[in-house]
Amino acid sequence: MKYCKNFYQIKANDEIFSKLKAERETAEVGYYQLPYQDLTQIKNHAKSVTKSHIVVVGIGGSSLGAKAIYEFLLLSNSYQKDLLFLETTAPLEINHCLKKIDLNDAHFVVISKSGNTIETISLFKYLDGLVKIDKSNCTIISQKNSKLTDFANANNIKSFALAENIGGRFSVFSEVGLVPLAMVGVDIENLLNGAKRVAESFFEKGDYYQPIIEKARFLVENKHRFNINAIFSYCTSLESFNKWYVQLWAESLGKININRTRQAFTPIALIGPVDQHSFLQLIIDGVRDKTVTFIKIDDLKDNTKIPNSTPDLGLDYVDGLSFDQLLNAQADATIAAVKAQKDIPYDVVTISTADEYNIAKLMFIYQLLVSAIGQFLQINTYDQPGVEHGKQILAKQLKEK
């Protein structure tokens, strides 16, 4: 009999760092290289699209990233075209989304890495029954040899080939995010600059190295005590970013590791100030099973103000304040209340302003953080074997009908 086992244990920071570098250098994981891609083709194609409505047909990793960036940027920017997302099979949502637009003035960006995502293909088929879909109003983003790419080729529809080594939840800086964002006029070069700033700093052990590696280590060392990680984002424009974070965190870190042990960090996404009237009670008085990350935006570039002279309603100290000031004061007060508890681990990310550069930095930091945690946990951060079984059951069920 022979038996040999090196049970899972937390490695030294430097060992994790070398493993992440190896992921990048062997191109085992593709997202690290995305900040350095050539944007010419994407930009040219985006320029050629003249329709007013850009409709992304895609679900999960194929829509969450672009949606997060677009909604965040709407805070301080306006675009001539609008960006919509058809992502679910709920009929009311489909009809609600399509009612908003003139289908003849819409360009559809159909995104599915595998090319056979059931929601996306069903929606595509439905759309094709409503309006003729051809090279004049469609762009396809999929893997090289998928059924969807074949369809694009057969119909002369412009397609972008997705790299095999980039999974949906790490694809926001690939064609998946950049093509639709470029079409509405987002500065995708500046997005990549933000991502590059973080990537370079991390891999050259610059200013972003310590915060990321140390946070990953803290979370892993305390994973049994704090199995829940909440982000508390001020304000609503970060709601889609929150959803992107939940997918990234949940689908990457909910895994069985090399030692056959179940691993998990459970993400919670909160929005301030609304969730001060809800979840905050649980954070303050509940069991200490959560870490909290606050995200706030310094300058909302908005001057909507509460008037100086107001009816007699009390709370005179808000008179003359801008909502921007009030929102940030609420964030600061909540942070102070959490701090005062003295035993809730928290950190604060302050974004200077709502532009491409800053949201890209935030998202790239989160991707690196998840990659680092995954290495500490000794899991495969980039696959999702747990969602396959349900898909097989569904296909079997529907075929039998």
Place this chain on the structure above:
Amino acid sequence: MKYCKNFYQIKANDEIFSKLKAERETAEVGYYQLPYQDLTQIKNHAKSVTKSHIVVVGIGGSSLGAKAIYEFLLLSNSYQKDLLFLETTAPLEINHCLKKIDLNDAHFVVISKSGNTIETISLFKYLDGLVKIDKSNCTIISQKNSKLTDFANANNIKSFALAENIGGRFSVFSEVGLVPLAMVGVDIENLLNGAKRVAESFFEKGDYYQPIIEKARFLVENKHRFNINAIFSYCTSLESFNKWYVQLWAESLGKININRTRQAFTPIALIGPVDQHSFLQLIIDGVRDKTVTFIKIDDLKDNTKIPNSTPDLGLDYVDGLSFDQLLNAQADATIAAVKAQKDIPYDVVTISTADEYNIAKLMFIYQLLVSAIGQFLQINTYDQPGVEHGKQILAKQLKEK
């Protein structure tokens, strides 16, 4: 020296049941009686409102319940008036909401139990700077002696007095939910019928008694093992219900109990099929720290269909299906995949159709479930001391400015 202590322990079901009955009979907790209220005044006032847009100005418990019901009902109903919610201090959201409507054709329902909720009062002051607010376009819902009720009285604005013994998150069947819903044309009588059906069954130990009390007991007995409770709702129309659930669960159950021990169940709210591409991986392969409740709707009363003849995109077995069928097949497949794991505690709530009666039943069940869990945990389910400190810090900060 004298020392006496009866440490916290889980009581017998019957003891919990008597305690809940006592809560109801002594009117210590007011929501149990709401199904039996007289609706005449609310209905008459609602009829008198002729504006096209009903705008609820309120946050947390003052908006989540009505929003949950309204969005759910939109699945199978349409209303001549629309219902909007002004709930946050994020300036973009405020302007985005107000841009949608003609302010002169809007009726504002301003809701704050205390009458000094900072978000609500700030929004009210802001609105008053945009459009003259008076008895012709405003209804106020607040406690008897609040500053807000005083304002209503001084200006001849119709007001409803909120009972002291009904907290925000248990107020959906009080004036807080019913007044705005009645104004847009929701059948509030049928809502109360649904609530009554559940209340009577529970307190007479009918068919709803066992499922509620047993679920509460299971959760409490296993609270250290399963500290997270996820609801997985099919479909998007339950998104606001999900948020209502999160508030109800988090703010009621995140407490320090009579034995000075921190208690908590952490709610997670998921939407299918979107979160199959995200959180499902964590449920299937992650640590077994979650219970899951699936919510699905049998009949969406929608016949949006994938055409029978479609372009060559594969997945032929979806051709000719309605999205309604596809959505429910997805729910069933996900449930089957979770069941196949054999060690994830889950239950399934199937709603027959999207009407007032059914959503009220669902919400009343959840309120009773939370009350029962609270009794098992020996906490005060109905207060929220943990959110007060942040409010004090904010007021101090703003006064100093």
